[in-house]
Amino acid sequence: MSRALVVARRELMAAFDSPAAWLVLALVPALTAVLFFVLGGFFAAGAASLRDWFAAVPLLLVPVAPALTMRLWAEEFRSGTEELLFTYPLRTSELVLGKFLGALGLLAIALFFTLGAPLTVAALGPLDWGPVIGGYLGSLLLGAACLAVGAFFSSCTRNQIVAWLLGAVALLVFNLLAVAATSAAMPEWLGGILWRLDFGQRFAGIARGVVAVDDVLFYLLMTFLFLAWNGLRLEARRWP
Amino acid sequence: MAVIAPARRQRRERLISGLLLAGVVASLLVVAGHVRPRLDLTQDRLFSLAPVTREVLGRLEDRLQVKFYFNRRLEGAEALLPARLVLRDFLDEVEAAGGGRVRVETVDPTESVAARSAAEAAGITAIPMPTSDAAGARIVNVYQGLELRYQDRTEVLPVLVPGEVEFAFVAAVDSLLRDRRPVVGLVSREPPMPPALPGVAEAVPPGREFESLRIRLGRRYAVRDLDLAEDAPDRLSDLAALIVARPERLSPREVFEIDQYLAGGGRVLVLWDGERIDVETNRPQPTETGLDDWLAAMGVRPEKAMVWDQAGFPFPIPGAPVRLPDGTEVRGPGRTVNYGLWPIVQASGLAADHIACQGLANLCFLWAHGLALGPLPAGVTAEVLVRTSPATGALAGDFDLEPYLENVERLARRARSGQEQRSRALVVALRGAFPSFFADREPPVAGRPIRSAAEPGLLVVVGDADAFSNRGIEVAAPSLGPSGNPQLAANLVDWLCQEEGLVDLRVRGGRPRRIRNFRQEALAAVGALDPDLDPDRREELVAEAERRERRIRRLISWGNVLVPPFLVLLLALGHFAFHRARARRPWRPAGGGEGTT
Structure with a gap:
């Protein structure tokens, strides 16, 4: 684990040497604030609540999470540095976990810069902090699952744009499963499964302030599954 | 016996491993779906059962049969999904708190004629909901009612509203327990209501x-x-x-x-x-x-x-x-x-x-x-x-x-x-x-x-x-x-x-x-609330207050949009300046001595 953390730290530091990471850090709070304060009906509704703010998070992560992970493996494959990486005294799982934690750290920092929104709302009215804490916890859990999906697709290609595209499409599908589950053409048994696999519905539950163990387990298991698949892809490259 | 090439065998093994992994995770997800504990972080414990609800459920001596009538397919009425989530959560909580004395069953009245007849016989009718999609405007019939049966008594909640569901449910169960x-x-x-005629909607006298x-x-x-x-x-x-x-x-x-x-x-x-x-x-x-x-x-x-x-x-x-x-x-x-x-x-x-x-x-x-x-x-x-x-x-x-x-x-x-x-x-x-x-x-x-x-x-x-x-x-x-x-x-x-x-x-x-009422604050700040003002002057002040209110809103909105990127920009500049300065520092070999730039 400690070696995974070393990789994570190195990834995070390396990310800050690229303007792309700074751009993501600047865009996430700015975009959420535009959606909530400028385009959304915060002042018209007059409610001291961040419900609408958190409602945008699942869709916001559709482009952002793959953007944070697209270079994780695709860049190594493109430049051929994965051979060098595999010579380090690190297990594949440590490499996967380390790079994932680095990306998660970057997302957590981006979320930190959005704290201005709840602080503003709290200054304007009696904000219930429970759903806000739930919302941020849910954002981290959902973000972890989205990053794991993005990391997996990054390990499937050497082209960053293709990695981003595959990740974004996959996340969009995961966010629309609940809608598909309620369509008339969907058989009931399949609808039930799709409903349970939807990323957004579970996040909505946590963001309203109810942290259910099954929702937390869902995100952790989805993160684990995609990271494990990521590991298998790397193993295939390491030992062809 | 066929000999499989090692590379092909390894690919097959990895594929099987990946599928097995997915199977294990799917099984764990099924198990996790039955894990009940949850933490309600809201200040007023809005999503946990209230003590009075638990007290009423505790008075049940027999099985309470709850039928939740709703149409699972909501094409065109997806806006109802969050409400469904709340209702489903509430009924799950009730079932768990009932300790085996509460049984919740869901019925989709749109799935069969028998189910629709059962809903209508119970007094639960569809709410027509206008919607529009690529195919044009249409009406979606939405069912969202509850039928409660206890011993030989029945209570019906024809339309469930998430914000009122717990009150309505407790009141209904309490009525079932009291017999009336x-x-x-x-x-x-x-004036009295006119006598009811079968099949004729009652008109309320003026x-x-x-x-x-x-x-x-x-x-x-x-x-x-x-x-x-x-x-x-x-x-x-x-x-x-x-x-x-x-x-x-x-x-x-x-x-x-x-x-x-x-x-x-x-x-x-x-x-x-x-x-x-x-x-x-x-x-x-x-x-x-x-x-x-x-x-x-x-x-x-x-x-x-x-x-x-x-x-x-x-x-x-x-x-x-x-x-x-x-x-x-x-x-x-x-x-x-x-x-x-x-x-x-x-x-x-x-x-x-x-x-x-x-x-x-x-x-x-x-x-x-x-x-x-x-x-x-x-x-x-x-x-x-x-x-x-x-x-x-x-x-x-x-x-x-x-x-x-x-x-x-x-x-x-x-x-x-x-x-x-x-x-x-x-x-x-x-x-x-x-x-x-x-x-x-x-x-x-x-x-x-x-x-x-x-x-x-x-x-x-x-x-x-x-x-x-x-x-x-x-x-x-x-x-x-x-x-x-x-x-x-x-x-x-x-x-x-x-x-x-x-x-x-x-x-x-x-x-x-x-949140604060900026309009009222602005009106008070410019003195537009003075009842003795003449109408023209009041109109001027109201216009000024509206301008002031818009200014405050813009300040808050754009402050939130621009300040975080500005902070990030400052940090980025600091980061790159620090690294550039470090790169320019003379290199000093280990053990002392003069370095070179």
């Missing part, structure tokens, strides 16, 4: 001004219309509470029945009014209640004059006609005026710690009267539950009530120049053992023993009957939203019926969490 609903008596001078109140109370109670002059006294014996709505020319016999009910420990809500409004002339028509002497003996003296509160209902007034150069006439910009005869009461006018005032906002009284207290009978205590703002005058006599600009300004001036400006009580509650008004008088019913201060009772007097009439229940201002009148009525009746747990349940989460 608590009865609330209603005395009024309304004079049934408390029908909305009946419907709302009917969600929890059996509302019994009473004629105190005719009904036998035992019709009052099983009442949980008695409502006397707009008393008019009550006979001594009727007053006697109310008196005896209260003196025997009854709970009475009086919706007092001193006049009816003539809709033709827009003038008050004074009425004789027949109850005033009795109320005075109980310690409450309603004022004959109507209150005029500067915090009145914001009526939109159309602008004055303006003639354009081409001769056409158009209306100038409209404005709102505070109609002081409809006082709006917010949190500052409520008894904050009284159960009946919990979760209330935007109370709107229509042509109300102040209530003076005292002298109180021995052993009776009183408290004011709702009061107007300190800037309240009174208007007595005959005057035009219509809320047009000049009249409102005229009435405001008259109210200020008349009686003293002070806060006036609009709802008062008295409790104690009430002595009989007829203890030292000739009773109107011969031969009946007179009860006096027999049991502690409760008396609530509201200085306005219109507030709980159909109009008062539905009244809403665009700038304030719906009024809290229905909730005040329900809270008062629940409190009188000792259903305080239900009051708690209803008001849970109802605490308004509003």
Whole structure:
């Protein structure tokens, strides 16, 4: 684990040497604030609540999470540095976990810069902090699952744009499963499964302030599954 | 035996590993779906069952069968998904808390004719919901009802609203356990409902001004219309509470029945009014209640004059006609005026710690009267539950009530120049053992023993009957939203019926969490709230206040948009400057010595 953390730290530091990471850090709070304060009906509704703010998070992560992970493996494959990486005294799982934690750290920092929104709302009215804490916890859990999906697709290609595209499409599908589950053409048994696999519905539950163990387990298991698949892809490259 | 190439075998093994992994995760997800514990982080524990719900479920001795009728397919009505999530969560919680005595079953009435017939037989009908998609506009029939069966009794909640589901569910289960609903008596001078004809929708006669109140109370109670002059006294014996709505020319016999009910420990809500409004002339028509002497003996003296509160209902007034150069006439910009005869009461006018005032906002009284207290009978205590703002005058006599600009300004001036400006009580509650008004008088019913201060009772007097009439229940201002009148009525009746747990349940989460009212602050800051301003000057100030309000909103919005990227930019500049400076530092070999750049 400690070696995974070393990789994570190195990834995070390396990310800050690229303007792309700074751009993501600047865009996430700015975009959420535009959606909530400028385009959304915060002042018209007059409610001291961040419900609408958190409602945008699942869709916001559709482009952002793959953007944070697209270079994780695709860049190594493109430049051929994965051979060098595999010579380090690190297990594949440590490499996967380390790079994932680095990306998660970057997302957590981006979320930190959005704290201005709840602080503003709290200054304007009696904000219930429970759903806000739930919302941020849910954002981290959902973000972890989205990053794991993005990391997996990054390990499937050497082209960053293709990695981003595959990740974004996959996340969009995961966010629309609940809608598909309620369509008339969907058989009931399949609808039930799709409903349970939807990323957004579970996040909505946590963001309203109810942290259910099954929702937390869902995100952790989805993160684990995609990271494990990521590991298998790397193993295939390491030992062809 | 076929020999598989090592690379191909490895690929196959990895594929199998990946699929096995997915299978293990899928199995764990199924197991996780049955894990119940959850943490409710909301301040008021909005998504956890309330103690009263657990207490009611704990009283179940037999199995409670709950059928949740809803259409699983919501194409075109996806907006209902979050509400479904809340309802499903609630029913899961109820099933878990029921400890095997509650069984929840879901039925989709759109899946078969039999299921739809079962729903309709239970009294659950589809709500047509207009929607539009690529195929055009259409109607989606949405089912969202609950049928509860306990022993041989049934309760139905035809439409579930997420914010009210727990209250409605508990009230229904409580009714099932009690065998029948608590009865609330209603005395009024309304015309009776015409006899019901099978298959014909009941038309409500125009004079049934408390029908909305009946419907709302009917969600929890059996509302019994009473004629105190005719009904036998035992019709009052099983009442949980008695409502006397707009008393008019009550006979001594009727007053006697109310008196005896209260003196025997009854709970009475009086919706007092001193006049009816003539809709033709827009003038008050004074009425004789027949109850005033009795109320005075109980310690409450309603004022004959109507209150005029500067915090009145914001009526939109159309602008004055303006003639354009081409001769056409158009209306100038409209404005709102505070109609002081409809006082709006917010949190500052409520008894904050009284159960009946919990979760209330935007109370709107229509042509109300102040209530003076005292002298109180021995052993009776009183408290004011709702009061107007300190800037309240009174208007007595005959005057035009219509809320047009000049009249409102005229009435405001008259109210200020008349009686003293002070806060006036609009709802008062008295409790104690009430002595009989007829203890030292000739009773109107011969031969009946007179009860006096027999049991502690409760008396609530509201200085306005219109507030709980159909109009008062539905009244809403665009700038304030719906009024809290229905909730005040329900809270008062629940409190009188000792259903305080239900009051708690209803008001849970109802605490308004509003941000600052920038418009009001801006109006106050520029001095536009001064009632003595002339209309032109007021218009100028209102425009200035609107500009100020927009400036504040823009500042907050764009501050939130721009400040975080600015901070990130500063940090990025610092980061790159630090690294550049470090890269320029001379390299020093280990062990000392001179380095090179």
